[in-house]
Amino acid sequence: MAKLTILGAAALALLAGCGTVPSPTGQALPTNWDADLGPAHEPEVAISLTLPSQSPSPTAPPPAAPKAAPAMVPLVAADANWVSLNAWAAQNGLRALRTIPLLPQVVYALTTLNGVFAVRVGSQTAFWDQLDVRLGFAPQQIGGQIYLHPLDVKKTLEPLSRGLAVPTTPGRVVVLDPGHGGGNTGTRSVADNRWEKEFTLDWALRLAPLLARQGWQVFLTRTNDVEVSLPDRTAFAEKHHADLFLSLHFNASGGGSDPAGLETYCLTPTGMTSSVTRGYNDDVRQVFPNNAFDAENLQYAVRLQRALLEVNGTTDRGVRRARYQAVLRGHGRPAVLIEGGYLSNPREARRIADPAYRQKLAEAVTKGLEDGR
Numbered sequence: 164m165a166k167l168t169i170l171g172a173a174a175l176a177l178l179a180g181c182g183t184v185p186s187p188t189g190q191a192l193p194t195n196w197d198a199d200l201g202p203a204h205e206p207e208v209a210i211s212l213t214l215p216s217q218s219p220s221p222t223a224p225p226p227a228a229p230k231a232a233p234a235m236v237p238l239v240a241a242d243a244n245w246v247s248l249n250a251w252a253a254q255n256g257l258r259a260l261r262t263i264p265l266l267p268q269v270v271y272a273l274t275t276l277n278g279v280f281a282v283r284v285g286s287q288t289a290f291w292d293q294l295d296v297r298l299g300f301a302p303q304q305i306g307g308q309i310y311l312h313p314l315d316v317k318k319t320l321e322p323l324s325r326g327l328a329v330p331t332t333p334g335r336v337v338v339l340d341p342g343h344g345g346g347n348t349g350t351r352s353v354a355d356n357r358w359e360k361e362f363t364l365d366w367a368l369r370l371a372p373l374l375a376r377q378g379w380q381v382f383l384t385r386t387n388d389v390e391v392s393l394p395d396r397t398a399f400a401e402k403h404h405a406d407l408f409l410s411l412h413f414n415a416s417g418g419g420s421d422p423a424g425l426e427t428y429c430l431t432p433t434g435m436t437s438s439v440t441r442g443y444n445d446d447v448r449q450v451f452p453n454n455a456f457d458a459e460n461l462q463y464a465v466r467l468q469r470a471l472l473e474v475n476g477t478t479d480r481g482v483r484r485a486r487y488q489a490v491l492r493g494h495g496r497p498a499v500l501i502e503g504g505y506l507s508n509p510r511e512a513r514r515i516a517d518p519a520y521r522q523k524l525a526e527a528v529t530k531g532l533e534d535g536r
């Protein structure tokens with residue numbers, strides 16, 4: 164049974180589509196390190212859909228900058244004590260690094276209780292069970308040992324090695340955020356000229372009943388073609404005491420290449436450089452409310468990216484961290500943004516234009532939020 168609630172939505176700055184500057188994708192690893200996902204879990208729970216009201220929509224320019232200056236902390240010292248991965252392994256009762264001679268670079272793999280963490284010297288692209296996960300700092304080799312920046316130990320390796328559990332409490336709340344809406348169209352499909360805003364809404368509407376059956380209370384920041392401001396999207400999640408905020412988008416290339424594939428984003432931890440900045444003044448000292456959930460953000464992002472890749476087999480463009488996405492920064496809860504493929508890529512745009520494929524994307528997100536690791 165649907166329960167519709169009205170939220171007074173403020174006007175939205177006209178946000179451009181989800182274009183990105185092309186960046187290199189990770190190199191797949193040859194061995195199969197993936198472990199089984201947890202069991203399915205489908206309790207019967209009524210769905211609650213909540214939508215914002217129509218509102219006037221002036222077209223102020225993007226991108227949304229924080230209204231107030233964020234808190235700041237000192238820069239990480241350049242000589243911060245880097246952590247030997249072998250020493251970290253020994254401290255945690257794990258075996259030493261395995262060396263995998265994968266051309267053109269050697270891969271160093273650390274097997275934890277919950278997955279395999281693999282790095283390459285000089286590369287910010289790491290792997291968690293073969294999934295592309297971006298580091299804040301490239302690992303170093305010093306005296307034959309492989310070193311990781313302490314922030315990557317604390318904000319990447321440790322959260323992943325603890326496992327990827329999701330809350331299973333009754334009545335847990337997820338707010339789904341279909342990107343764009345109204346005059347804020349997002350990017351446009353080269354396959355059928357439809358706007359990103361249509362595809363994100365369709366994705367969310369397909370996803371909502373699936374998550375409801377899984378035990379989540381589901382609320383949507385919009386259920387029709389209206390503009391919702393970025394602050395209102397955050398406020399909406401706050402109002403509904405969300406346990407998770409999930410923003411859904413599709414991508415477009417801003418460069419001369421023709422990329423395709425999936426990206427999942429969460430907020431960059433304080434002290435780290437972002438994987439993507441897109442013109443945002445990416446000050447590593449900034450502290451946003453959502454930084455209180457750095458570990459959970461990454462755990463959700465990895466779960467979702469893994470599940471999406473399993474279902475649709477699209478190119479893995481990585482779990483990335485960014486500060487420019489204002490819709491993530493202010494949340495007092497874990498928050499993740501998925502870019503579900505490139506509407507600028509003809510082949511991928513044709514897939515996204517297919518309702519059956521969008522249903523697969525919804526099923527993938529649902530799988531990513533199932534119980535288990």
Ligand SMILES: [Zn+2]
Pocket residue numbers: 179180181342343349350359411412413
């Ligand atoms: Zn978008």
